[in-house]
Amino acid sequence: MRLMASYDLMETLRTTNQWLGASAQAMGAYPAAALMPNPALQWLAAWGEVTERSFSRMATKPDWGITTVVGEDGRDHLVDIDIEVNKAFGDLVHFKVQGREEMPRKVLLVAPMSGHYATLLRSTVISLLPDCELYITDWHNARDIPVSEGKFDVEDYTLYLVEFMKHLGPDIHVIAVCQPAPLTLAATAYLAQDDPKAQPRSLTLIGGPINPDAAPTDVTDFGRSVTMGQLEHSMIQRVGFKYKGVGRKVYPGLLQLSSFISMNAETHATAFSDQINRAAKGEASDHDRHNKFYDEYLAVMDMTAEFYLSTVDRIFKGLEIAKNEFVVAGKKVDIGQITNVAVKAVEGEKDDISAPGQCVAALDLCTGLPDSKKAFHLEPGAGHYGIFAGKSWRNNIRPLVLDFIDENAG
Template sequence: MKYMLTYDLMETARNTNQWLGSTMRAFGSYPGLAMNPAMALVKAWGEVTERTFARMVAKPDWGIPSITGEDGKDHVVAIERIVTRPFGNLIHFKVAGRKPRSRRVLLVAPMSGHYATLLRKTVLSLLPDCEVFITDWHNARDIPVSAGKFDVEDYTLYVVEFMKALGADLHVIAVCQPAPLVLAATAYLAGEQPKAQPRSLTLIGGPIDPEANHTEVTDFGRSVTMGQLEETMIQRVGFNHAGVGRMVYPGLLQLASFMSMNASTHSSAFINQVFAAARGEASEFDKHNVFYDEYLAVMDMPAEFYLSTVERIFKGREVARNEFYVKGQHVDFDKVTTVAVKTVEGEEDDISAPGQCRAALDLLSGLPDEKKAWHVEPGAGHYGIFAGRSWRTNIRPLVLGFIDANSGAPRASQPVAAE
């Protein structure tokens, strides 16, 4: 599989389906045939198919033009780059004409096949009350080979750099996949530069210990060898992209894996949308399009990051066993003694099941019990605990309360200098 040919063939298949949808949409719109009721279905099928496959290669916009302030006025939100790096940037959602909020929150987005815009609703919910920063990871196919590798250690060091850039008066929220690496970044700072540690760390639905409660994801990780993964999942970026020749885990393969877990649900949603479009009931921003425009927009991961995640986080459980190393140096979680840590899990989470994230609190043996907190949201799935109704109504207030309870006396928010 590690060939440009397979990568380009997969892209060609996607392109062909997009073209087929466009063709059927045009065919169904032909005036001479439009009188036939069946043509409405043909046109609708074309519209939904074209949109579906076009979204797979489009990076979504943040789409946050303004928010309403306490003065009742709309304030424009501008995206400001704080740190620019080859594999990802640290960005700030700067609200014009508003005094900076005292709560400074760094959202660490997953690098798991989707763009950071997957956390758009999370950002929107926090903006009125917080200064929000987020890790904006880049599509690996757009990163030249000359930029070098990017694995779990590099990810951890990126998070360390971002924390240092924002200063110690900071609260970090890690969503899903990066939870163990953000915990490792905090422990790394505890050993190397304690004053740069954030005030609090909230871990949401992350695999700190994948063996704590099995899911299809963990079962898959245990059932395949690293050689099988490398041969079947890794491809080399084709000639149409800046990252030509880079080894990646393609986003389209990741999307196929995601959708196969709930194939009947996605099939039903597609069919229902076709009939809705045929009846003239579909719209640009209806519930289906809003969800799938984001869900279908996927990005490639660096091969070394994907493989090292499976090998070291899932198979080797290096974080769970306190045996994680960065640049040859042991990251000792026992050294985390001052950062308040809260874990959040969904009762019905089929990606990172309850117990996997909670394991972080047992791992932090040097942290006083009063600095630890956890919450399991009844009836919530994976998406709901950071962007759905459960997040908005229950979890968000709890997280903000946890941040406030661990803010303490104001500390300088300037970047922390190297010691």
């Protein structure tokens, strides 16, 4: 019950702050308040507006918000977001463009399961959709998955990717962003051993911790500084009675969010203070830069305890991918068995999550792959977010990735 009480306490604090924000906003909106113009009341209403919006977003999965795409004919085409494969812990989603012939570039975008929804890659999807037949992994919030569905750890995650790749066929090109990079590499190696004809044509790994020890960061330092017992005791909770996954052990999204914010607390505090002042002056808008970023950033999801703990234990502490010792369903996965899948690693010079050196380690593990099938790009001045969704991605990295796909289209 201790674990469940902790989860419900966090949810109670969230809803309380949401209520306080809504109440303050309502008080500032009373018609009587307009009879006595007072900057303090305006500031109170602005604080309430920003606070209510922020805490309500923490419990809401963002919408993709992608309705149309411009085709080669210059016309807007409607986009249907269809579930191609439905599974308990995640779906394979297809962005199907109406009235457009299937694009020759068939791309599977592997989204992270590290506390945020797949919609974190919305801008990445928007940038690729005009040129690709695009699919994405859409992972589910663990709090909404009944305990009866069983466990979900790094091996299950890898097997999900194997199933998705087999479903899409061997003419796909896979792009893995951040957290899933090592497991996507393992899934490709699994196919190389188990079903070579089902391997993708190319694999692009963007800012992923293939070898976390290659370049230490705050993330890797934290993983080394705590024992697995300490981690389980302090980070794992049971889903409360409010959700379908009641009783399931999870690493709560709210806990992950507090960790994210604490890493740059001063920056976030300034951003929210500035937004409150803009709202008080009437300068804030529903889709301004602040709201556009934080509506997504604050929307967090729970991870299963097994996935979180096995990621820390096996990927960061045990370095099973980096040492080529990863085992899936009792079968050792040999990355050296990848012999005809072109592999590209992309890193950002100023990435403080997966520092330069961590992702490019994948190329050394691909001992069976000729140098002509390997590629690497280090983006100058780019941080972690910029290499898959920012200006660096749009202007530099995306064209390079598309060229890499075309070069290895078979």
